[in-house]
Amino acid sequence: MTPLTRIETPKPSSKIRVGVVGYGYWGPNLVRNFSEARDCQVVAVSDMRPERRALVESRYPSVVTTDDHRDLLNDPNVDAVAIATPVDTHYPIALDALRAGKHVWVEKPMTSNSEQGMRLIDEADRRNLVLHVDHTFVYGGAVRKIRELVSSGALGHIYYYDSVRVNLGLFQQDSNVIWDLAVHDLSIMDHLIDARPVAVSADGSCIAGYEHENIAYITVHFDTGFLAHFHVNWLAPVKIRHMLLGGTQRMLVFNDMEPSEKVLIYDKGIDLNLHVQDDHARQQILVSYRTGDMYAPRLDRTEALAGVVGEFARAIAGRRAPLTDAASGVRVVSLLEAAERSLRSEGRRMSL
């Protein structure tokens, strides 16, 4: 562990000085967004691979690099640490960072299991530090608009939730498609739906001789009887990002592959009327179908990750929990854990 040979960065009035751990697939997006944010600056990046560090150096000459993330934790110039490493390293790095007094940003999924997540919450609470999970999609224009529609009652009472996220690749070496793709959808659901999930079942398949599931179906059961269902697949010939949300007042389609009209709201639904038939005095339920206009609200097109960065900065400034706090991170990991247990138990329904 070499000391960082760097001239002390003078602390600017309000900029949060961030150290980023891991410059692999997602790290570059973090560094770019932190760099472009008004309230943040990237002071250091760690990555064990020399070629990744070289890339940082060429792109950001003023950012210090190191092969050891502990250099960041020990650096008094670092206010916050963003962790974008493989999921099984999230817990130890985040724990060390909190113990070093840093605010922490963790990539999704937050930890390998919910117990680790709880311990991190304890540690952050004790030290009054911000612990923030990067559930990126929650900050996108589409999901924010849908949340607004759900909250305002525009959809009415929600009937069901159906989500499909499939494409060809990229196979992960260390996890299955649930931990890789469903984590996005479960974090969106966690944000949109106020009811409490009580059980999870999942089926999946390790096809093409792969060691992890590359296709899976997850059902989340809620205390209200509400069902949410997720299809995730690394082996689909087409890229589908599609969500259906049915409500008593309106129904919604979220198609993230559409370049502009991603959220379509249908003024459609049914009305059930109890009806007594003349001839046999039998009761019959009459279903009438209601179809009205469709509309597609304009969506904010700001990059979602810029919103995540802004929320992190504001949470630190205000010493408050961020929108996607550690509790949401743990809830999502609990759903993933339960889905995993169900996968290993012939798809049986697992209580949360």
Added chain:
Amino acid sequence: MTPLTRIETPKPSSKIRVGVVGYGYWGPNLVRNFSEARDCQVVAVSDMRPERRALVESRYPSVVTTDDHRDLLNDPNVDAVAIATPVDTHYPIALDALRAGKHVWVEKPMTSNSEQGMRLIDEADRRNLVLHVDHTFVYGGAVRKIRELVSSGALGHIYYYDSVRVNLGLFQQDSNVIWDLAVHDLSIMDHLIDARPVAVSADGSCIAGYEHENIAYITVHFDTGFLAHFHVNWLAPVKIRHMLLGGTQRMLVFNDMEPSEKVLIYDKGIDLNLHVQDDHARQQILVSYRTGDMYAPRLDRTEALAGVVGEFARAIAGRRAPLTDAASGVRVVSLLEAAERSLRSEGRRMSL
């Protein structure tokens, strides 16, 4: 039961004289297709509702109508009976028809349970009569082309099967969405996939206060480990008829809502290679992605039901089992029964 007051229809050399039981939603399509077929003619239609019989009379002045289907069974001018009544009446009517020496066409689902289906098979076999199930989609240009691709090995070994059939309504009074919509998809799967299903699990929800499930997810497990999954929903704001079929050689999308290019075949896939890493001698699986051309074969656009009628006529002429024979009808009913059992058992996997 009134005798049919009709001048005997002279039996033409080869035309099969059909009596149709039930002129509700599907019956009119049967009568029209039998009328237009070269080898068939409709001689009588029964329906208990006077207004439905009046409709037959105005459209087909030469066809005799009756309010009692037994008139058809007793009529020596009727060679075959087509049953398009509610599913719980299929068994008694079909049994009586077979006993009266008629060839029988039954709508899907064939019977309310598989035991009834087996008894019908026994009865038909004993009497050397054709017993035929109207799994209409099996005869459509799209499914026939897909079957051809599967059989020829163009897709390679099949990886997975994913099917979505959702729209707004029509709610059925006497059954749930599985018996109404999934019956189509299960009969398509039964036709396309040669492996043997061994278990079924299903989750669903009776939303909007409806007494039957109006949304459901079904997973069919095969002896080879293969998974097929079905989403059926009566409460979706958009009509989706979408199927994904992944194979080792090619992948396929069947979108029945497309006006012409319904079946798209993607020359896409993955290759897994075992790879020994230099540094730690750890084994790693390298996944490489293959993407080539896409093509959409021209499909026969003949109405599927005309094909079903033709097959029924040829099976009678040749005294052979039709393509969609009673055995396929029973297999599909067994899948529906198992799905229903699973729905009633917290989604547990039910053996077939």
Added chain:
Amino acid sequence: MTPLTRIETPKPSSKIRVGVVGYGYWGPNLVRNFSEARDCQVVAVSDMRPERRALVESRYPSVVTTDDHRDLLNDPNVDAVAIATPVDTHYPIALDALRAGKHVWVEKPMTSNSEQGMRLIDEADRRNLVLHVDHTFVYGGAVRKIRELVSSGALGHIYYYDSVRVNLGLFQQDSNVIWDLAVHDLSIMDHLIDARPVAVSADGSCIAGYEHENIAYITVHFDTGFLAHFHVNWLAPVKIRHMLLGGTQRMLVFNDMEPSEKVLIYDKGIDLNLHVQDDHARQQILVSYRTGDMYAPRLDRTEALAGVVGEFARAIAGRRAPLTDAASGVRVVSLLEAAERSLRSEGRRMSL
């Protein structure tokens, strides 16, 4: 000319008794819609081809058929005559029908030239008879909704009109693609746009060695400087029915190939601001772009032709001009004539 051997049809209180001339491609739709209309009934159909008459007889046993349309004109039981024959026969048949005191329905295009159309107007006016042109699309849910949006000012001042109608076939023997396809679009434009067209230019090509143009582009120039443009093509691999309508307040896409959301209204536009640059005191126009929600109004799905029939019946009952009166028919024929003249004159702009 044989007399119609028919028992006199007793004249019902209000039903208009229609004779249909021509049972080719469109005639069957006329007969069906007149038959199903509350206020009309078809009493006779004429067609020179025996096999077409046989078809009428099998479908409508109570309708009298004849090979000579003059039988219809001479029949006192016929109140109105609908003419669905080749366009060059419209004028003589319509003239004879008016002279025989019948109300007249003519298919589009109304006549082979505008002079014929004017003469028919004179004849109808003199006899106080209804002369009606079947510009079917004007009565469709989509065009009626667009007319409503234009009239209410929801689109603002209309900027431009762009229409594409292309597909593979059907080549007409006796006319080019302008008289076959553009007639639809010009009649829609005539209905939607209140400004006055003053000139037309057209380019086209007789490809594949065909004697008539099978691809053409038409530009209609208005007194306000407004441009409307039309692309019609019998040789396109895909079927496109697409219209763009730009206005100061909103913009509209009409895609008739969409099964349900055919009309999309975009709250989009531009604002121009004159701006004086600081440095050189040069004026600059600043364009700002406005993008808001999109919405798709629910459309009436009633068959358009049923609406045409209803309007014809009401016009006869009220002795008033129908929505698509002979004047609109002549305006559309004038546009077609001018386009044809331009085609023969190297695409030069022809005044109307």
Added chain:
Amino acid sequence: MTPLTRIETPKPSSKIRVGVVGYGYWGPNLVRNFSEARDCQVVAVSDMRPERRALVESRYPSVVTTDDHRDLLNDPNVDAVAIATPVDTHYPIALDALRAGKHVWVEKPMTSNSEQGMRLIDEADRRNLVLHVDHTFVYGGAVRKIRELVSSGALGHIYYYDSVRVNLGLFQQDSNVIWDLAVHDLSIMDHLIDARPVAVSADGSCIAGYEHENIAYITVHFDTGFLAHFHVNWLAPVKIRHMLLGGTQRMLVFNDMEPSEKVLIYDKGIDLNLHVQDDHARQQILVSYRTGDMYAPRLDRTEALAGVVGEFARAIAGRRAPLTDAASGVRVVSLLEAAERSLRSEGRRMSL
């Protein structure tokens, strides 16, 4: 004009040292692609605006910047000059650059008029320098595949060419939509079609009170009778990039808005047969329609501009004309000039 205060860049064996004039909308793409190319390096960038130069400096610390493009022309370290300035400055800068012995890359449209283009060709020829026009789309995977299909005869003899390029904005201050958008489509057509255009007609409209045409239609007439047609529009609510190409053997749709299957090839067409009718011995042309499979070839997804850069480098290395040479630039400018003349002459057909 300040001398460039820079240490001499040692000339690497084969790298072409490029100076880029203009760092506005397109310049950054040029600098990025030249920087990433194996055979090129950017040594200097000129732009009159200090904030644009600052941007270059922050992104490319090793690149020298200047406010005067003449510094680049005088710099012996610059082998080639790429000009990405407003179109009316292309000619003087390119002429000076050639006179200074530099190879020249000019953005599209090459010059304000074809005479200027001819003079540049003379100058480049005299000095044996490469003069290259950046018709970017010609190097994209889609257009290269279409060219391959046209050249191989897969489409047969080409019937027609129809192109639509519309969207909302960006209005240009100094030119109309023809010089801004149609230049792309005319350069694609110039590349794809071997026949010789002989005349051009155009109609357009200056809507929303704008001083330049923001919507236009162009027809290009060929010596073979072949027609190509172009619709360009800055005021459309939706972005359309759509091309139809009909041939005797196959037909093609190029939809550049599709994320992956951009080029669809339809095995569709017609056959005309002369037919002598029995009854009147009249000749009739029978048209039969042929419909077969559709396929979408895999396209090279390399950024088109990287291909342009590669071709420029290879042309310099080989002292040969590039694929998009100055002659193609002049041909495209001639088409734009003729379209402009037609716009000013009531849409009359202008000979080339």
